[in-house]
Amino acid sequence: MYYNGIYHLFYQYNPYGAVWGNIVWAHSISTDLINWTPLEPAIYPSKPFDINGCWSGSATILPGNKPVIMYTGINPQNQQVQNIAFPKNLSDPHLKEWIKPDHNPLMAPTPSNGINASSFRDPTTAWQGPDGHWRVLVGSKRGTRGIAILYRSRDFSYWVKAKHPLHSSHGTGMWECPDFFPVSENGMDGLDTSTTGNGIKHVLKVSLDDRKYEYYTVGRYIHEKDRYVPDNTSADDASGLRFDYGKFYASKTFFDTGKNRRVLWGWMNESDSVADDVAKGWAGLQGIPRTMWLDTNGRQLVQWPVNEVESLRGDRVSYSKQQLKKGDLLEVDGITAAQADIEVTFHLPRLEKAEPFDPTWVNPQILCSQKGADVKGSIGPFGLMVLASDGLDEYTAVYFRIFKGQDKPVVLMCSDQSRSTLRKEVDKTTYGGFVDDLEDRKISLRSLIDHSIVESFGGGGRTCMTARVYPSLAIGNKARLYAFNRGTEAVRISKLNAWSMRKAQIN
Secondary structure: EEEEEEEEEEEEEEOOOOOOOOOEEEEEEOOOOEEEEEEEEEEOOOOOOOOOOEEEEEEHHHHOOOEEEEEEEEEOOOOEEEEEEEOOOOOOOOOOOOOOOOOOOOOOOOOOOOOOOOOOOOOOEEEEEEOOOOEEEEEEEEOOOEEEEEEEEOOOOOEEEEOOOEEEEOOOEEEEEEEEEEEEOOOOOOOOOOOOOOEEEEEEEEEEOOOOOEEEEEEEEEEOOEEEEEEOOOOOOOOOEOOOOOEEEEEEEEEEEOOEEEEEEEEEOOOHOOOOOOOHHOOOEEEOOOEEEOOOOOOOOEEEHHHHHHHEEEEEEEEEEEEEOOOOEEEOOOOOOEEEEEEEEEEOOOOHOOEEEOOOOOOHEEEEEEEOOOOOEEEEEEEEHHHHHEOOOOOOEEEEEEEEOOOOOEEEEEOOOOOOOOOOOOOOEEEEEEEOOOEEEEEEEEEEEEEEEEEEEOOOOOOOEEEEEEOOOOOOHHOOEEEEOOOOOEEEEEEEEEEEOOOOEEE
C-alpha cells in the first residue's frame, strides 16, 4: 500500500527457515518501489484466531486516511478465518506496530454458512459501494468450482456473508489470492478500488491452487446486484488470460495515489529443489512492480515495469537498422549481461511468407514446447538469448514466431528454458503466450535480467513471461546477451537499447 509518501510491502515470510512454515507478515518500506528497508514483522501469531499462522490478505485505506489490514488467520482447530489489524500509532511514519481487536475473527466458517474451513482465505482490498456499504471478497471453492465469496459491512467491523458469490467458475478449483479492481476505458491512469460508473470496467483475477498459475477476466461489475459479469472476449476458466505466462503467482495490485496508477506485485517461486533453497537460505522473490492499465482494445490488460526501475540504469549500448538473416547472432556487448534491461523492436518481412496457423493450436505453452528456439521456422524464432555462455552451452531464449491466421497474423511469444543451465535437477519448463499486437509489421520485446530471473514484456506489455533460471556457466561477467534469428526470413532490428543495471538496495 501507499500511505503518506511511503510504500509498504507486506509479504508472507518464515523467519526461521527457507521452506514454508511459521508464516508471519514481514514488512518492508520504500519511497521508490525499488530500494527497500526491512522492519520488524507487522503481524505474527499471537491470538487464538491466528495462533497457527498469519496468511495472506490485503490492505485498505479507510476514510480519514486510516489504513487497515485484513488477513487470514489459522485458529487452534486449523480453520481459516478472516481477521483485521490496525496501526497502533498513526503518527508513526513507518507504521511498525499493528494491533488486533478482540472482536476477531470477522468471518469464520460455520455449519450454517457452508464454507469449507480449509478453503477460505486471502481477503481482497475492500471497496465501498454507492450505498456506503463495504464489500470484500474471500477465495474459496465448492467441489471443483472456484468461488469469490462476497461479504458486506456498514462499519468495517461486523461483516455479513452475501447469499450469492460475486462470481464463480466450474472446474477451476480453489481460488487463492483473488483481486478485484476497476480500470478506466479511457487512458492509463489507475483508479481507486471503490470507483464505479461510466467508462469503467472491472478485472477479476484469481490464483489457481491446483495449477499454480493465475488467470483473469475483464468485465462489468453490476453493483446493484453485487455481481460480476465477464466480457465474452476471453475464456473464464484456466485457459483464460494471464497476467504472466511464466513463474508468477499470488499477485496483488494496489492503487498508488502518489502517482495515480495501479501497481501489480507478483511472487516468483524457485525452479530448483528444496535442498537448494535450504542451502541458499531463502526461497521466492518479488518481481519488479508493474504499472497496469486496460488496453485500448478493451479486451486485456497491459503491464510495464514501474518507471522507477530506470533509476538503476547505467552504461547503455544502442543498435538500429540491423538486419538479422537466417542463423544470425548479434552479440550485445558493452553492458553487464547478467544484470541488464533490454528494449528491442523488430520489423518483420513480408507476412505472406509466414507459416499457416493450425486452429487446433489452442495451448501456446505446448506450442512453444514443440517449437522451441532450436526449431527453425519461416518468420521466427527471433528474439533474445539471455544469460548465455560462450559457445551457447547455456542460454535462455525469449522469442517470437509469426503465423498466418485466417484473418490476421498470429504472434506467438515463448520463453525457452530448456538450455538455461547444465544442472539437471532444475525445472526447465518452456512458457508460451499469444500476443494480440502486430502494428505496422513491428513487434517489441523488453527483458529485465537479474542473474536468476528474466522478466519479459512482449508487444508493449500485452504478454508477459517470467522465468527463474540458474546458469552454471553464464554467471557474472561470463554471461552474454544476443539478438538472434533462426527463421528463414530475415528480420530487422529497428532499434535496440540495452543498459547495465545497478543493484537495488534491498534488505
